[in-house]
Amino acid sequence: MVNLAPGLHSGRLDPKSYEENFSDLHPAYNKHEALVASDRCYFCYDAPCMTACPTSIDIPLFIRQISTGNAIGAAKTIFDQNIIGGMCARVCPTETLCEQACVRNTAESKPVEIGRLQRYATDAAMEQDRQFYTRAPATGKTIGIVGAGPAGLACAHRLAMKGHAVTIYDARPKAGGLNEYGIAAYKAPGDFAQREVDYILGIGGIDIFDGQMLGRDFTLEDLRQKHDAVFLGMGLGGVNALNAPGDHINGVIDAVEFIANLRSADSKADVPVGRRVVVIGGGMTAIDAAVQSKLLGAEDVTICYRRGKENMNASEFEQDLAAQKGVLIRHWLKPAEIHHKDGHVSGIELEYTHIEDGQLKGNGHKLTIACDQVLTAIGQKLDVAGVETIRLDGGKIAIDEHCRTSIAGVWAGGDCAAGGDDLTVSAAAMGRDAAESIHQSLS
Known part of the structure; x- marks a missing residue:
């Protein structure tokens, strides 16, 4: 036991207690459990769970695919809308989003466990390293992204699919943002956050420079001069x-x-x-x-x-x-x-x-x-260092419906942007949508 200060100690427990205490909050389904859970879905037309999902995943479709034994197909349905689907399956407050909207609540007061089914599918694909997407022919365009969190990674992956070259600048020593540094350890045990980063980078065309902070190591104008477009997804550093x-x-x-x-x-x-x-x-x-x-x-x-x-x-x-x-x-x-x-x-x-x-x-x-x-x-609040010239809204970066900021050629999304609601899934949706807007602009 190490004494640091009166009343403050490390090593309070035995090794087995730490292992048990920080084990998976929601253990993964096995195949039988997933089939039983998927069989509870009504496969609703105009399913309310889809509307409740910020990334609009076709939830009835991916659950039907699981029920027919096609977990890999289910993973593609999820990743088509949300490449951060693996972490979202672990940390999303599904009880206030898709599962709250589940029609099963009316019939049985117990929703389909959508989050755990999503994890079952995405884990299957990631364990096999099944990459569903290839890069389009190179466009010759480059995009600079600030922040390697959910918004930045989702934006980068979608842009890489379109054939653009992406460079991510992140202030932390490791990529992942709050998924790596801000999630309770029992929600994503092991090294899942980094495994998801590696899976996303598997598409190619994405470079990450760690330890690079906007306002300290480079300016926004530096990025505008160097790249054809810029996306700000650095979260709330203050x-x-x-x-x-x-x-x-x-x-x-x-x-x-x-x-x-x-x-x-x-x-x-x-x-x-x-x-x-x-x-x-x-x-x-x-x-x-x-x-x-x-x-x-x-x-x-x-x-x-x-x-x-x-x-x-x-x-x-x-x-x-x-x-x-x-x-x-x-x-x-x-x-x-x-x-x-x-x-x-x-x-x-x-x-x-x-x-x-x-x-x-x-x-x-x-x-x-x-x-x-x-x-x-x-x-937390926005650290305005490096973005002093951008218009703010309620202490966050002001954006329009296409995630464009007040500065031409600069987009923003995730927690740092107005409308971001401090959820991994919302950040992923904003990063994805910003990428589509950037691609249209560059095209």
């Missing part, structure tokens, strides 16, 4: 500040950074966690950070959210998952001050909140929760 006294104290950590450290660690036992952890926020990141703190061996984990349960961005499934793992979720509380002892977190003081005249306000009543670690998951 972090919202807690703005509470003591938020700089040792033991206060950004939840995204905490998750990234866990994802990139050689061993889960290397990641330090407090005995008592408080997570501030109400979204998926807050849930992922809280649950993983518990899985790492924290004894008490509490999520504090400033509004009510119905206002949380995390889905009800995710909230229930946290509760099942022993996480306590408390509502109507906002951070007032971080307490510390000898330069390290010792507790957090919170103020009760309420709605008054439509505004969230504190009521002056406070409580203190003793803790060793505070994880902040209060949202």
Whole structure:
């Protein structure tokens, strides 16, 4: 066990516990299970599940293909619309998208498990390295893409199919974006994010330069001069500040950074966690950070959210998952001050909140929760370095219906763009659609 600071330790559990705790949240179907699950589909005409999918995958078709034993054909149906379909099958909030719209909910109150069926098909294709697409004849055009996350990779793959040469510039040491650095380890265990990147790059014609940051290593104008078109898909690199006294104290950590450290660690036992952890926020990141703190061996984990349960961005499934793992979720509380002892977190003081005249306000009543670690998951924001000349909309890059920005020859999509809703599947859809727009423009 490594001592880092009072209350903060790594190696809290034995190796077997780490393995069990971070095993697959939704184990893969075997062939028999997939056939049984696919047989529950009604194969609806004008299926509502398709409308609910941001990438508009023909869900009844791919499920029918699975039911007839054609998993590889099902994978192609999925990849035709969403080349990030493997990761989406693992991390999509299907309970609020396609599965919520499933007609089976009306008949049995239990939808077809579309996400797990999608994983069954895409895994089959990837395990066989079945590439369904070849590059069109070279067009001589080049496109520069900023960001190797879901939006950038989806855009790159579609452009490569069209015969264009693509260069991706990514600030991180490894490609994958939030799929590599921001997803809970139990949702995509092993090295799946990198295997998916390798599968996507298998089409050819895509080069990736890691450790290259817009605004630091090159400018937007550099890319415009070098390439025939530019796509911005760098996500949200900035972090919202807690703005509470003591938020700089040792033991206060950004939840995204905490998750990234866990994802990139050689061993889960290397990641330090407090005995008592408080997570501030109400979204998926807050849930992922809280649950993983518990899985790492924290004894008490509490999520504090400033509004009510119905206002949380995390889905009800995710909230229930946290509760099942022993996480306590408390509502109507906002951070007032971080307490510390000898330069390290010792507790957090919170103020009760309420709605008054439509505004969230504190009521002056406070409580203190003793803790060793505070994880902040209060949202990310666009890092405007390098995009100062682009028109913004609500703090994100403004785009039109074709993902074009205010600067000619520059497109954007994913979390960094207005309309992006912080979902892998939405980022993939925007990257794909931007690629089609870029191709039409260059043609």
